[in-house]
Amino acid sequence: MKAASAVPQSPIAFLAVALAFAINMMGTTLPTAIYRYYQLQYGFTPTIITVIYASYAIGVLGALLLVGNWSDQLGRRRMLLAGLCASAASALTFLLSDGLAPLMLGRLLSGISAGIFTGTATVAVIELAPPAWRGKAMLAATASNMLGLGCGPLLSGIIVELFPWPTRLPYAAHLALVGVAALVILGVPETAAIPARVKLCIQRISLPAEVRRAFIPAALAGFAGFVVVGFFAAVAPQLIRVVLGFHSGIVTGSIVFLLFACSALGQIVQTIIAARWRQAAGCIGLVAGLVCVGLCVPERSLGALLLGTALAGVGQGISFRAGLGEIASAAPAHRRAEVTSSFFVVLYVAISLPVIGLGIAVQLADIQRATLLFVGLTIVLVLIALFLLMREQADTGQESRAIGD
Template sequence: MQAASVVPRSPIAFLAVALAFAINMMGTTLPTAIYRYYQLKFGFTPTVITVIYASYAVGVLGALLLIGNWSDQLGRRRMLLAGLCASAASALAFLLSSGLALLILGRLLSGVSAGIFTGTATVAVIELAPPAWRGKAMLAATASNMLGLGCGPLLSGFLVERFPWPMQLPYAVHLALVGAAALAVSGVPETVAIPARVKFGIQKIALPAEVRPVFIPAALAGFAGFVVVGFFAAVAPQLIRVVLGFHNGIVTGSIVFLLFACSALGQIVQTFIAARWRQAAGCIGLVVGLVCVGLCVPAHSLGALLLGTALAGIGQGISLRAGLGEIASVAPAHRRAEVTSSFFVVLYVAISLPVIGLGIAVQHADIQRATLLFVGLTIVLVLIALFLLMRGQTNQRYNGEVIGD
């Protein structure tokens, strides 16, 4: 097996893995425009819909913790193919579903595929980048992730509006795309030397004392950002239908796509912001975006929702990229994987438990009150993160002045 240092880094292999990354992540948000059909056919309550959605996080966390570091032992290519197999199995479960059990199984398998790809594909894209593209490799990986997440609702929204079989066709199309991605990935070179003796182990979760001052505000901001992601993927379609009166799946899919596209844009924008202000800028973007989302409820304004979606997406992207960078910079090199995994555990908890609570609120009140409650609580969370960020920077400056004296 070739070592990483002698792997030919061709543009074709790089693009093949980046495209496979996007296709795989597309499957995780594909059901967003289809949930209303499940409600109509099976009579599911809003709580059940959010439980189906949130079961995805269980699969992600399980994969991150149990097999998150297996690509170092088995190779990137094998694990990417395993992730695509899990994505294909998820599509089949949805395609054949006749009730709640297979829908939850489909979401779990979708989460497993995302958990495998989150780490493995990110590293593979960076390792396969041609020398001239190395500076943009991380951006290409994160953009593939976010744009793939955004394309899922866009694809399913288009298919359910323009073609028959709304609960089957999107998954059949995605299954074909996964097959094409698997063929592409099978031809890319391996980027790691597989050890003679394979050693598997559970990914450790740890938070060294020196990391905590940076980790806590970054995790709070990241948590709030992923709560927003969960809201748009699971609950926003009902808000768009009930409050704004738009029943077209293409409209719903486009609005959710806007969030993820702006998140990718935010990850680009953050490079133009001074490092010390990046997380604060992300928090401010989230707060202003959430205020606009809240205003769309009493005003019944699509414009307010679109503006709020764009600003929240940009803020989420800035916070995510800046938070990861800050945490990686202060974490000890030999414990960086543990600390990063801890950060992702926080993020994926954020797209499960709060969204289930929101589904319960929708069921017992209404979508308008539940949305306003969501906006208010999430803004409070972001403001706490912003306060901790500012206090931490003030302490750092004070300590620096004291040492300088």
């Protein structure tokens, strides 16, 4: 739907929505540095911790499928405020939680807020970008998303290390930030042309025949990248404590922040790589990063983990942005939203089911063996994606030569 014609595209409104986007996404990773306190307080097993974490994906998928396209009908600002309300409800639920059920509900509400924001805020940032900034608007939206995800563990890590009430105070701080974001959004102009007759429907998920060949390797690479994201958000804190011996929340939060910051960097770097090599470069970065993460276990090396985190983050950012662009360009214009939604469904499944499996592996074996198993299986998955990418490029090259002949 077209943006409202009279909307002033100002730098202030553009930056305001990007800030609100980052604040909202910050809440989705806030518990990362707090999970160990839940384990101590309630005696949760590693499997329970990963199930709490994965409840988030259910909320995201539900919101993407049910309300993913509602901002075209109800307006961007109204849906952004709804997302912030879900984020505030999540923070309140965590703030008042006293056991497993409220914690899972808090994660579910956090997922709903992210599902609303993922599409709506991205579109709003692009529509509000001044003409001079239009070429960088998509990058600003994805960077706001990733940096917000990275700031969540960093904020909670600092708070739990320096202040009392580690299972309460981080959520109180985020609740205050959500209030600021809501005030900011109230002052932003509406960019959608709201129809006189509202027609709400569920977002369709489909995969046209012409996009399937590009979709499969991109989805596999994206899946592997988001499995890595899930590992760092849910399991890496235990690896940092048990294997490397660092118990500081600031250290944990900083390492997880490094992953997301490097993901944002990867999305910038991919623009200087030739289009045909972007996804392959992302896969190579993921493999190199995973090898370093695996090496940190026997070597008990923080340096190996930091290098692996940086390389995996850059690889994830490249493969995610390049894969999304490849799929969007291959899809018919009138079905692009459906194809993109299918891609995001794959990604959010990746940060739930495999991470639960990893939590079970940690409980049955130990964090060292589970990490090495995770690294090995994820590398295999990335290599399969890389093989499919290379085969697709070879087939495309043969077709091009045949047409030229």
